[in-house]
Amino acid sequence: MKxxxxxxxxxxxxxxxxxxxxxxxxxxxxxxxTIEEAIEMAKEAIELYRELKGAW
Structure with a gap:
């Protein structure tokens, strides 16, 4: 996986x-x-963003 x-x-x-x-x-x-939580949330947001954009 890339x-x-x-x-x-x-x-x-x-x-x-x-x-x-x-x-x-x-x-x-x-x-x-917190900074740690914000970074984890960013990882999740990026993953969801890519899934949604890939579906279009």
């Missing part, structure tokens, strides 16, 4: 937690309470 890498941007939110943006995947945005 491994793909995506750059993610983490933005600390004033009310707490982190918003994650995947610049190379339009509208692929997620959130986590």
């Amino acid at each position: 491994t793909l890498s995506y750059r993610i941007l983490l933005r600390k939110e004033p009310e707490g937690g982190y918003t994650v943006i995947v610049p190379s995947l339009p509208s692929c945005v997620t959130y986590g309470d």
Whole structure:
């Protein structure tokens, strides 16, 4: 299986937690309470994004 890498941007939110943006995947945005959770959520969001886009 081929491994793909995506750059993610983490933005600390004033009310707490982190918003994650995947610049190379339009509208692929997620959130986590901690940096670790945000990274895991990003992995899941990327996987779901690719599944959905591949279905079209």
